[in-house]
Amino acid sequence: MAPAKKPTRKKTSSRKKKAAKPAAAQGELGFGAPAAKAKGPAPVVDPVAATPAPVPEQSRPGGAAFGKVARRIRSESNIIRQKILLGEKPVMKFPLRSLSNVTYNASTGYFKMKGKKKERTLTVNTVKTFAQTLKMMALSKELVETDDIATKREAYYVSKNWAEARFKEQPESDTVMEDVEAFFGVNREQLGFVPEEKGGDVAGRLIVIDHDRDTGEELRIDCTRFGSGAYSIPISVEELAFETDARFILCIETAGMFQRLVKHNYWKKAECILISLGGVPTRACRRFVRRLADSHGLPVYVFVDGDPYGFSNIYRTLKVGSGNAAHLNEYFCVPQAHLLGITPQDIIDYDLPTHPLKEVDIKRAKDALKNDPFIQHHKPWQKAIQQLIKMGVRVEQQSLAKHGLNYVMEEYLPNKLANTKAFLP
Amino acid sequence: MAPAKKPTRKKTSSRKKKAAKPAAAQGELGFGAPAAKAKGPAPVVDPVAATPAPVPEQSRPGGAAFGKVARRIRSESNIIRQKILLGEKPVMKFPLRSLSNVTYNASTGYFKMKGKKKERTLTVNTVKTFAQTLKMMALSKELVETDDIATKREAYYVSKNWAEARFKEQPESDTVMEDVEAFFGVNREQLGFVPEEKGGDVAGRLIVIDHDRDTGEELRIDCTRFGSGAYSIPISVEELAFETDARFILCIETAGMFQRLVKHNYWKKAECILISLGGVPTRACRRFVRRLADSHGLPVYVFVDGDPYGFSNIYRTLKVGSGNAAHLNEYFCVPQAHLLGITPQDIIDYDLPTHPLKEVDIKRAKDALKNDPFIQHHKPWQKAIQQLIKMGVRVEQQSLAKHGLNYVMEEYLPNKLANTKAFLP
Numbered sequence: 001m002a003p004a005k006k007p008t009r010k011k012t013s014s015r016k017k018k019a020a021k022p023a024a025a026q027g028e029l030g031f032g033a034p035a036a037k038a039k040g041p042a043p044v045v046d047p048v049a050a051t052p053a054p055v056p057e058q059s060r061p062g063g064a065a066f067g068k069v070a071r072r073i074r075s076e077s078n079i080i081r082q083k084i085l086l087g088e089k090p091v092m093k094f095p096l097r098s099l100s101n102v103t104y105n106a107s108t109g110y111f112k113m114k115g116k117k118k119e120r121t122l123t124v125n126t127v128k129t130f131a132q133t134l135k136m137m138a139l140s141k142e143l144v145e146t147d148d149i150a151t152k153r154e155a156y157y158v159s160k161n162w163a164e165a166r167f168k169e170q171p172e173s174d175t176v177m178e179d180v181e182a183f184f185g186v187n188r189e190q191l192g193f194v195p196e197e198k199g200g201d202v203a204g205r206l207i208v209i210d211h212d213r214d215t216g217e218e219l220r221i222d223c224t225r226f227g228s229g230a231y232s233i234p235i236s237v238e239e240l241a242f243e244t245d246a247r248f249i250l251c252i253e254t255a256g257m258f259q260r261l262v263k264h265n266y267w268k269k270a271e272c273i274l275i276s277l278g279g280v281p282t283r284a285c286r287r288f289v290r291r292l293a294d295s296h297g298l299p300v301y302v303f304v305d306g307d308p309y310g311f312s313n314i315y316r317t318l319k320v321g322s323g324n325a326a327h328l329n330e331y332f333c334v335p336q337a338h339l340l341g342i343t344p345q346d347i348i349d350y351d352l353p354t355h356p357l358k359e360v361d362i363k364r365a366k367d368a369l370k371n372d373p374f375i376q377h378h379k380p381w382q383k384a385i386q387q388l389i390k391m392g393v394r395v396e397q398q399s400l401a402k403h404g405l406n407y408v409m410e411e412y413l414p415n416k417l418a419n420t421k422a423f424l425p
Numbered sequence: 426m427a428p429a430k431k432p433t434r435k436k437t438s439s440r441k442k443k444a445a446k447p448a449a450a451q452g453e454l455g456f457g458a459p460a461a462k463a464k465g466p467a468p469v470v471d472p473v474a475a476t477p478a479p480v481p482e483q484s485r486p487g488g489a490a491f492g493k494v495a496r497r498i499r500s501e502s503n504i505i506r507q508k509i510l511l512g513e514k515p516v517m518k519f520p521l522r523s524l525s526n527v528t529y530n531a532s533t534g535y536f537k538m539k540g541k542k543k544e545r546t547l548t549v550n551t552v553k554t555f556a557q558t559l560k561m562m563a564l565s566k567e568l569v570e571t572d573d574i575a576t577k578r579e580a581y582y583v584s585k586n587w588a589e590a591r592f593k594e595q596p597e598s599d600t601v602m603e604d605v606e607a608f609f610g611v612n613r614e615q616l617g618f619v620p621e622e623k624g625g626d627v628a629g630r631l632i633v634i635d636h637d638r639d640t641g642e643e644l645r646i647d648c649t650r651f652g653s654g655a656y657s658i659p660i661s662v663e664e665l666a667f668e669t670d671a672r673f674i675l676c677i678e679t680a681g682m683f684q685r686l687v688k689h690n691y692w693k694k695a696e697c698i699l700i701s702l703g704g705v706p707t708r709a710c711r712r713f714v715r716r717l718a719d720s721h722g723l724p725v726y727v728f729v730d731g732d733p734y735g736f737s738n739i740y741r742t743l744k745v746g747s748g749n750a751a752h753l754n755e756y757f758c759v760p761q762a763h764l765l766g767i768t769p770q771d772i773i774d775y776d777l778p779t780h781p782l783k784e785v786d787i788k789r790a791k792d793a794l795k796n797d798p799f800i801q802h803h804k805p806w807q808k809a810i811q812q813l814i815k816m817g818v819r820v821e822q823q824s825l826a827k828h829g830l831n832y833v834m835e836e837y838l839p840n841k842l843a844n845t846k847a848f849l850p
Contacts, residue, residue: 148688148830148831149684149685149688150826150830151681151684151685151823153681153821153823153826154681154685154823154826154830155826156823157778157821157823157824157825157826157827158826158827158829158830160778160827161827161828194681194684195681196679196680196681197680198626198680198683198684198701198703201623201657208652208654210651210652210653210654211652212652212690213652213653213688213689213690214690214693219650219651219652221650221651221652221654225644225646226635226644226646226656226657227635227636227637227638227644227646227659228635228638228659228660228661228664229633229635229646229656229657229658229659230656230657230659231651231654231655231656231657232626232651232654232655232656232657233654234652234653234654234655234684234687235653235680235681235684236653239653254621255621255622255623255660256576256578256579256619256620256621256622256660258623259574259576259619259623259659259660260574260576260579262659263573263574263638264638265637265638265639268639276623278623353582353585396578396582398576398578398579398581398582399582400582401575401579401580401582401583402582402583402585402586403586404583405573405575405579405583406573
């Protein structure tokens, strides 16, 4: 086995990347609150009143990106403030977040929202929700300015100190948070809100660059040096930068298969980065893969169980995002992903032991054929799923062990990787 | 915040530790197959036949421990071989793995098996299971000698090449694997079998020492240098060694709370090691905490939601192990664990927002009072659970955010840590 080269050849900085990105790419939902801007007299903006204590935006790593969000919160809330001072009813417009407001765009590669919006005008009936939305924005501003984070659950509990504006149940506060997220057309992490769950382990030819929060010191996290362990992806990955000389990223469904490849240093031989999805990938994991792949133009190959869950839940979610969070898919999709296996055809080609499809598998497969815009767009996927239904079986990654425990590394993966053009889209 | 000292003060080697341990501590189940040894004429052992290709046991890190297992597999199977050659019926005796065969031992601190055993004599009816058991032992020997691993699922698929001895369904192969594990009185990881699931993230004042499998190079994994990320615990932790100057280990139920403490480098101020359990801790996570705590005599404090699930599932499993895997609890319990919070009394003392107990919570709490030998042994636990039932509420870790997002680090944890004697046992 070839000794591992230090992955130091290429380098990009996440900060440079962000600065170079055109503003239009920030979100197709439209930046700002068009209604409040378009209607009524142009409000007189008082920047001093709106920004009582200007905060140095470059005082921490990634400050520029977060500073932009804080600025937008200040300017939007100032518009609302001015409306109120002028004796007018302030209005906020939010993109409608539902499957009926979604299209699949093959060129951008993710579920995209259509233009439908809902309005929230300040009236006697909406006053509580309106106030909660503003308080949630204020919390976000505080988080961004102090480099802090809050989970959905924490934000709910913070509201217990908002007197009459407090939330009774967490689903209420989650909805308002998602409104704020869609309103600004940025992802929750950029507002300082982070998901509850973590997920995603990394090993292989990669150096992750993070910073010590207290000292600002650069931390170089070398994923070639974790032995049988791995790097656990943090909840928010917006600030990370990457150095790598890997040829591709290999995403793996099960922790057991990931552990086998890590144990045998498979990333050395294959010159790649291994990522354990641990089932359906979390937001942080999807965002990590996306940012890493973007930063070095790396292809992403996905290795899952050959069943409808592996295809239409795990792989599809990684590649194009999920249906019910379409306002976020731009950030949480990985358009460069392709399915390495296990394909229905692999069952025949590699003579693999199988299990019969369960009722729930068949239902899921038929649903995907009938309702999933992604599957409907790709003929090879329709064929693969129809083949699986016809064969009436499903296959697990570990079934390759029939030919020997390390057959997967010695035969299956090299064979497949020799012909990546044949991967499912 | 004080700058982090390099955790280099104390050092232990896992290998030295193991060598120094008396053999009796290896397993109360009795090493070897007592029946086969006690009954019948003493078999003539032919070490050459039994060990056709002696393997250097010290050729890899931790080889001594694994070598011992390989030797035992060879000697046990040789006894069976000799019995067969003598025309006698070989017998294997396995401890009965069920709750009815379990006691709680307060001095050792974990659920312990009573002496009940089941026999498996080679007859026409048992020939298939007998053969499978031997094949499973042979697989373990191969894994141990080649420094490889197999998950339960992989072992099942490997059996597809065992001709008539192949398993039809995975539960069959799981049972045989657990028999082998109990037979040798070691944990599955020592036999080369690893669980499917991973779990447990680590950050703070700890250096984990692992080895590169190919080069043998020592890898020093510094958990103070992961930024907002963390070290992900591998599936098998038997080979790891530790260096630390931490004062204690803090185990945290939710990924969100762990992320808050990591984000703020809480481990610097508190001079500790942070471990994210991610719900009910996996075997690898429990074993990691146990080995780490043992190696440096560290106390383990546990911070979970204040509800019956947090107490009797998460905490109880970490501390004394689980009921249905009692043959393993010796390895997978953490007797030095104590509950920091959130206790029912904390709800009052810290004026925390709560949720009403659900039906399932009440059932779980009453079950614990009635059936759990651990709870029944500890009066303070009975009182705490009765108090919770009486109050009719449960409380989440994040509820501390009512007093401000960082109240948990600035007030709650320091207050509690000032009086560790008051922690629940």
